[in-house]
Amino acid sequence: MKNQVKKIDKLKKIATYSILIFFALINIYPIFWMVMNSFKTENQIAINSFSLPESLNLSNYISAWNAVSLGRSFMNSFIVAGISVIITVSVGSLAAYFISRFEFPGKKLIYSFFIFGLLVPIHGTLVPIFILMRNIGLVNTRISLILPYVAFNLPLTIFILSSFMKSLPKAVEEAAIVDGAGYLRIFWSIILPMTRPALATVGILNFVYNWNEFSFALVLINDSKLMTLPLSLSLFSGQFSTDYGMQMAGLSMALVPIIAIYLLMEDQLVKGMSAGAVKG
Amino acid sequence: MEHIYKHKKKLIYLGILPAFLLYLGFVIVPIFISARYSLVEWNGFSPPAFVGLENYAEMFGNNVFWRSLKNNMVVVLASVLGQVPIGFLLALLVNQKIKGRHFFRTIIFMPVVISAVIISLVWSMVYNYNFGLLNNILNFVGLESWVQNWLSNPDIAMFSVAAVIIWQFVGLYFIIFLAALQTVPDEILEAAKIDGAQGWKRTLYITIPLVKDSILASIVLCISGSLKTFALIYVMTNGGPSHATEVMAIHMYDNTFNGMKFGYGSAVSIFIVVFGIVLVTIVRNLFARFEN
Amino acid sequence: MINKKNSLIIFIVLIVGILFTSSVMAQETVELEMWHAWTGQDAFASEVLLPKIEEFQENNPNIKLKIQVIPNDSYRTKLRTQAAGGQIPDIMQTYPGSEVQPLVEAGLLMDLEGIIDYWTDDLIPRDSLSAYTFNDKVYAIPAKVNYTHFAFYNKDMLAEAGYTEWPETYEEFKVMGDALKENDIVPISLGNKAKWVLQSIYISTIGDRLTGIDYLEDVLAGERKFTDPAFIKALDVIKELADEGYFNKDANSLNDMEMRQAFYQKRAAMFFGGAWDIGGVIETAKEENMNVGIATFPQIEGEVAPKALSGVTGSAFSIRSGLSEAQKEAAIKFLKFFYSEETYVDLLRTGSFVPAKVDLPADISPQFQDVINLVNEHQIGPVYDAVLPINLIQTINNGLQSLTAGEITSEELAQKMQDNL
Numbered sequence: 001m002k003n004q005v006k007k008i009d010k011l012k013k014i015a016t017y018s019i020l021i022f023f024a025l026i027n028i029y030p031i032f033w034m035v036m037n038s039f040k041t042e043n044q045i046a047i048n049s050f051s052l053p054e055s056l057n058l059s060n061y062i063s064a065w066n067a068v069s070l071g072r073s074f075m076n077s078f079i080v081a082g083i084s085v086i087i088t089v090s091v092g093s094l095a096a097y098f099i100s101r102f103e104f105p106g107k108k109l110i111y112s113f114f115i116f117g118l119l120v121p122i123h124g125t126l127v128p129i130f131i132l133m134r135n136i137g138l139v140n141t142r143i144s145l146i147l148p149y150v151a152f153n154l155p156l157t158i159f160i161l162s163s164f165m166k167s168l169p170k171a172v173e174e175a176a177i178v179d180g181a182g183y184l185r186i187f188w189s190i191i192l193p194m195t196r197p198a199l200a201t202v203g204i205l206n207f208v209y210n211w212n213e214f215s216f217a218l219v220l221i222n223d224s225k226l227m228t229l230p231l232s233l234s235l236f237s238g239q240f241s242t243d244y245g246m247q248m249a250g251l252s253m254a255l256v257p258i259i260a261i262y263l264l265m266e267d268q269l270v271k272g273m274s275a276g277a278v279k280g
Numbered sequence: 281m282e283h284i285y286k287h288k289k290k291l292i293y294l295g296i297l298p299a300f301l302l303y304l305g306f307v308i309v310p311i312f313i314s315a316r317y318s319l320v321e322w323n324g325f326s327p328p329a330f331v332g333l334e335n336y337a338e339m340f341g342n343n344v345f346w347r348s349l350k351n352n353m354v355v356v357l358a359s360v361l362g363q364v365p366i367g368f369l370l371a372l373l374v375n376q377k378i379k380g381r382h383f384f385r386t387i388i389f390m391p392v393v394i395s396a397v398i399i400s401l402v403w404s405m406v407y408n409y410n411f412g413l414l415n416n417i418l419n420f421v422g423l424e425s426w427v428q429n430w431l432s433n434p435d436i437a438m439f440s441v442a443a444v445i446i447w448q449f450v451g452l453y454f455i456i457f458l459a460a461l462q463t464v465p466d467e468i469l470e471a472a473k474i475d476g477a478q479g480w481k482r483t484l485y486i487t488i489p490l491v492k493d494s495i496l497a498s499i500v501l502c503i504s505g506s507l508k509t510f511a512l513i514y515v516m517t518n519g520g521p522s523h524a525t526e527v528m529a530i531h532m533y534d535n536t537f538n539g540m541k542f543g544y545g546s547a548v549s550i551f552i553v554v555f556g557i558v559l560v561t562i563v564r565n566l567f568a569r570f571e572n
Numbered sequence: 573m574i575n576k577k578n579s580l581i582i583f584i585v586l587i588v589g590i591l592f593t594s595s596v597m598a599q600e601t602v603e604l605e606m607w608h609a610w611t612g613q614d615a616f617a618s619e620v621l622l623p624k625i626e627e628f629q630e631n632n633p634n635i636k637l638k639i640q641v642i643p644n645d646s647y648r649t650k651l652r653t654q655a656a657g658g659q660i661p662d663i664m665q666t667y668p669g670s671e672v673q674p675l676v677e678a679g680l681l682m683d684l685e686g687i688i689d690y691w692t693d694d695l696i697p698r699d700s701l702s703a704y705t706f707n708d709k710v711y712a713i714p715a716k717v718n719y720t721h722f723a724f725y726n727k728d729m730l731a732e733a734g735y736t737e738w739p740e741t742y743e744e745f746k747v748m749g750d751a752l753k754e755n756d757i758v759p760i761s762l763g764n765k766a767k768w769v770l771q772s773i774y775i776s777t778i779g780d781r782l783t784g785i786d787y788l789e790d791v792l793a794g795e796r797k798f799t800d801p802a803f804i805k806a807l808d809v810i811k812e813l814a815d816e817g818y819f820n821k822d823a824n825s826l827n828d829m830e831m832r833q834a835f836y837q838k839r840a841a842m843f844f845g846g847a848w849d850i851g852g853v854i855e856t857a858k859e860e861n862m863n864v865g866i867a868t869f870p871q872i873e874g875e876v877a878p879k880a881l882s883g884v885t886g887s888a889f890s891i892r893s894g895l896s897e898a899q900k901e902a903a904i905k906f907l908k909f910f911y912s913e914e915t916y917v918d919l920l921r922t923g924s925f926v927p928a929k930v931d932l933p934a935d936i937s938p939q940f941q942d943v944i945n946l947v948n949e950h951q952i953g954p955v956y957d958a959v960l961p962i963n964l965i966q967t968i969n970n971g972l973q974s975l976t977a978g979e980i981t982s983e984e985l986a987q988k989m990q991d992n993l
Contacts, residue, residue: 016373023370024387026447030394030402043859046829047836049405067612087302095299098292110296117307118504119556121529124549126649127317127324127542128310130657139659151306154299156501160456163497167463167490183291197459204455208393214511218646219653222605224639233395234643238613241852242829251395258393259386266385269458324656325678404830409822410758410839431825434977518765521824522973537649539962540674542656 031255038248045244060249064236070250072225073232078257080142080228081210084149088206089199091150092157097187100162101173111162117155122215130219140222149210157202164198165191200268207261211254229254311553317546324542335547344523345548348531349555351438355445355527356506356559362446364498367453372487374454375461385458389451400516403444407431431517434524441513441525448512449505453498460494461487496567500560507556528552602902603636607651608665608889609644615851616716616924620915621887628909635902637663655680663903666712666890668703669958670965675890676706682893683709687904691928695913700927703885703958713911714885717925718846719947720955721777721882724835724853725842727863729757733841738867742809745870749818752841760813761840762823763831764976767969770810771956773844775972776882777869779806780953784876788959791993798989805874807975807982814976824973836860844869847883847943851923854939866943868950881950884958885927967992 037045038060039053064070098104099111129148130139138144168191176186192199214230221227233254236247318335322328339345374384391399406413407430415427430440464487488495510529513519519526519534526534528548536545610617629637640661642650648671654660660680666672675681688710692698696713698705704712725738733751749759764770779787783802790796813819820826820834832849834840836856845853850866857864871878889910891903916928923940925947932944957965971985980988 013378016376016378020370020373020378020384020388024384027387027390027451030398031390033402034394034398043856046833046856047860049401049833091298091302095296098295102288102292104289104292110300114299114303115500115560116553116557117303118501119507119553119560120307120311121508121510121532121549121552123510123529123533123536124314124546124552125307125310126653127656128313129306130653131313132306132310134657134659147302148306151302154303154307158299159497159501163493164459164463167460167493183288197462201455201459204389205452212393212395215649218642218650222640224641230395234646235611235641236613237643237645238611238617241613241848243613244829247397251398254395255393259390262386262389262393266382269385269455269462322656323674324652325674325680404825404827407825408830410820429822429825432822432977434974434979437825517825518767520765520767520970520973521977522970522979534966537652539966540652 034248035252038245038252040245042243042245045248049244060245061253064246064250064253067246068232068235068250069224069227070229070232070253073227073229074253074257076142076226077211077229080145080149081207083142084146084153084210085203085206087146088150088153088157089203092154092202093161093192093195093199094187095154096158096161096165097191099158100165101168101191111158114155114158117152118159120152122152126215126219129216133220139220140226142226144220145213145216145228148216149213153206153209157206160202160205161195161198165195168194196268200265204262204265208258211258311550314546315550317542318550320543322542323540325540328543331543335544336551338544339547339551344526345528345531347523348526348528351525351527352507352509354438355442355509356503358439358442358446359449359502359506360499363450363453364495364502366446367450367498368457368495370450370454371457371461375458385455388454391448392451394448396511396515399444399448399512404431404516407440432521434521437517437521437524441516444516445506445509445512453502456494456498456501457491460491464490492567492571496564499563503559503563504556507552507559600634601636602634602898603638604663604899604902604906605638605640605661606663607640607642607647607661609642609647610665610887611641611643614848615922616887616919619922620918620924621715621910624910624915624918628906631909632902632905635905637906660892662892662895662899663889663906664892666704666888668714668884668886668888670961672704672711672890673706673961676711680893681711682891682895682900683711684713684891684907685709687908690908691911695916695928695930697927697929700885704888704890712888712890713907714927715887715911715915716885716919717883717927717952718848718886719881719883719925719952720772720846721774721844721868722846722850722943723842723844723867723869724849725865725867726835726838727865729838729841730865733757738865739870742870742872746812746816746818749816753817758820758834758840759818759842760820761831761834761843762819763826763828764823764973765825765827767973768957769828769831770972770976771965771969772882773846774810775806775968776955777880777953778809778872779803779956780880780882781869781872781875781877782806782809785880785951785953788954788956792959792961798986798993799983800986802874802876804982804986805872807985809872810972811975811982815978819976824977836862838862847923847925850940850943854923854937866939866946868946877951877953879949879951880953881947882955883925883952884955963992964989 033049036053037049039055039057041057041059044051044054095114099107133139133144138147172190172194173186176190181189212230213228214234217228217231221231233247233250236243236250317328319330319332320328321331321334370388374381374388405411409415409429409432412430414430418424418426428436431437468486468490508529509527510533513525513527514530514533517525519530529552532545532548532552535541535548610621612618612622625637625639629635647665648667651660651664655675666675666681672681691713692701700717701710701714704710704714723738729752730736730738730748733748733755735748735751739745739748752759762769782805783800787796787800787803791798814823820840831843832845832852835843853864856862868881889907891900891907895903913928913930916926916930917933919926920930921933921936923937936944956968960968967989968985971980971988974980975982975985
């Protein structure tokens with residue numbers, strides 16, 4: 001009997017690893033391909049984009065960095081994406097807290113109201129938002145990006161956070177109320193820490209979305225000093241030809257902060273709830 | 281459980297207010313402006329002309345539009361049936377104490393952050409008719425009859441593209457489920473084990489019900505994301521060949537920014553939103569009924 | 573005598589004097605917002621046009637150009653979105669034909685009739701400005717002429733199939749194609765994912781040849797129809813190339829890079845491209861030791877204009893209407909400096925064709941000289957998407973994809989074009 005269980009366990013392990021390794025391989029290949037080609041010259045890529053590079057030629061990286069002032073774009077993207085994430089997660093988690101753990105008139109309506117935003121295709125709002133920003137006088141500023149980024153990420157943020165917060169046991173709050181704690185205190189000291197995995201999730205998702213966002217940046221930013229990364233990277237495409245080498249190098253560099261942020265947050269993703277909170 | 285503090289309501293509304301205002305101003309208001317545009321004929325340069333519901337009539341009479349709706353449904357189905365279960369499965373697998381789980385957790389999420397340009401270039405080469413990996417493998421294992429013109433054949437192009445979309449976003453649902461699995465306390469899982477429930481039984485009867493909110497959330501996200509999908513298809517096939525992979529968001533973009541029909545494009549946008557509301561409402565009702 | 577009254581007068585005079593001089597000085601700095609799509613990848617941009625802009629800035633410190641570079645693919649989206657929001661730049665790059673027409677019709681652009689003689693007197697024949705002329709008024713000055721049709725072929729591969737010379741007739745061409753197919757070589761590499769390839773490169777020249785170069789104008793004026801047998805025959809040629817397997821089967825999902833890649837990797841014997849490909853092909857051919865020839869489509873039976881070669885002007889700047897006098901002056905100064913004889917000669921050096929009548933510089937490459945000779949044997953004809961209105965451009969772009977995918981017939985496409993007119 002014990003041997004059979006052990007055998008099944010072993011099979012399960014093999015199956016698990018096989019599936020995971022399979023996924024890992026197909027997921028890693030595009031990144032590998034991109035980095036590989038970033039070390040080749042334009043002609044080398046034109047001839048065979050699957051071959052290994054002859055050497056770790058960094059010329060594409062240097063050219064890419066200088067040609068479109070990547071350093072400045074990185075900074076702009078960091079500022080815009082970072083501030084947007086902070087604002088979104090702050091106001092979003094607060095709203096999610098009240099929506100998910102309280103009863104009040106209009107709750108269902110407000111929740112649906114936010115979820116509605118998940119369905120809005122952003123290209124349909126490009127012209128209206130441009131006109132809006134123009135009327136407010138914010139065109140060509142970083143704020144003009146931060147505001148739509150926050151607004152469009154709120155539905156997803158509230159959606160994920162509230163569904164997560166809803167499933168937290170009521171017991172933790174009740175104990176604190178008996179102790180006389182106010183709601184904000186409960187929110188800050190009890191609910192938020194328990195929501196860490198979901199906070200990490202929306203933090204990552206928000207950051208990724210903001211980091212890669214192109215359309216709003218294209219339309220709202222006119223000053224080359226304020227260009228975000230996706231805008232700068234698009235400059236590698238000419239009307240008749242694209243500089244693939246520099247593009248690969250630029251995209252490789254753009255990937256680094258995301259991976260870094262992901263690794264930073266990833267730990268939080270799986271931090272379990274503290275045993276104390278559950279036992280009450 | 282009712283909180284009985286008097287100024288509770290004020291606090292609640294106040295807490296929701298900042299998010300509400302930002303969202304109202306920069307999502308809802310633009311959508312309403314867009315709805316207004318859907319009632320005019322406008323090329324973006326000359327003054328708009330009011331045409332009432334003509335744009336909608338044109339849209340519903342346009343074969344290309346219906347094809348784009350059909351294409352979106354392909355993506356919706358593929359996503360819901362593909363991304364959600366696969367994401368969930370992967371989350372389960374990686375949640376165990378296995379070696380290298382940090383690595384796997386990162387790698388599985390990676391495609392979500394890679395630029396659409398790279399994904400399109402790489403997968404176009406996988407699907408390449410003469411020299412692509414897929415056809416080469418099929419030939420190698422003797423399945424020549426399965427060799428296809430994956431992206432050029434109008435009949436199957438949409439499915440080929442949908443597969444890439446599924447692949448790209450599995451990681452998103454993966455991390456949502458991973459976070460959700462953290463709310464399943466170890467004690468409950470242990471208790472179930474002692475009671476004799478193991479493996480799939482445990483997953484089916486214990487874990488899944490405990491994370492059902494996340495499952496519903498993921499399905500809703502899936503549907504909404506699938507209806508809006510744009511970037512990858514735009515770069516990979518640009519809606520071609522001849523509308524075979526054109527989804528509603530591309531149909532809208534093409535007509536607005538290439539065809540210079542801002543009014544018609546806005547009508548498509550509004551349709552996407554309304555159609556999405558209908559779908560999501562149906563799904564949520566189904567889930568609510570299922571719960572009872 | 574310095575008393576209160578005098579000092580007050582002196583004070584006022586001083587103030588007025590300062591204000592006057594500072595306002596004059598402030599007047600002297602003019603700001604112009606400028607948009608263009610030259611990201612620097614193409615030689616004509618990085619070697620001629622961009623340095624020219626810089627030179628202008630250096631020579632004119634009192635004219636400040638606030639430049640925005642937007643890649644070609646996103647240019648239209650940005651321009652149209654901002655225009656819809658009531659904001660367009662002071663000087664902007666515009667695209668010919670139906671791209672710039674709505675701007676003209678909305679009164680957003682300034683016509684250049686007041687200064688056009690500067691060019692049309694001696695430098696550029698007025699005919700060459702037709703892509704930017706509406707109601708007999710010119711709205712932009714182009715820098716280049718982009719011929720959109722050249723055959724780049726691998727001489728060695730053709731020789732192996734038994735052809736030491738480029739086939740004269742279309743019939744011969746097909747026989748050669750069959751021979752290549754026998755040897756498992758794709759005759760023509762085609763990457764039509766972007767949809768405009770079959771239209772700008774193929775049907776524009778093939779159509780012009782069979783229908784004559786005035787055909788499109790006549791159709792738009794209602795004097796001829798798309799259902800003309802000549803046009804249907806042109807569509808038939810393309811359909812035949814696809815159906816008989818002269819193109820690679822997955823043409824509609826490959827982009828231009830993959831199209832050229834197949835040629836460079838010697839999997840295909842040739843590809844058709846535009847003048848923009850010439851530089852890259854010559855360079856890569858040298859690196860890969862390939863023997864590359866450049867030609868145009870062979871003669872098709874029933875041709876009305878056997879020497880037609882499609883081409884369109886481009887890289888043009890337009891000026892916004894409603895500029896202040898000072899801005900107008902500065903913008904005009906820029907145009908005259910930018911589109912000068914010197915510029916056109918420099919462009920020729922980079923292997924670009926120009927609409928201006930200038931002498932060829934002595935130091936152009938021999939390969940480009942060959943191409944110039946080739947072009948001089950031909951007569952310029954319209955490129956479809958520079959002449960047709962937007963909805964017809966979309967119809968034919970999508971239609972050609974359907975045609976080569978076997979979804980519709982030539983007659984059906986021609987009828988569709990006629991219906992959408």
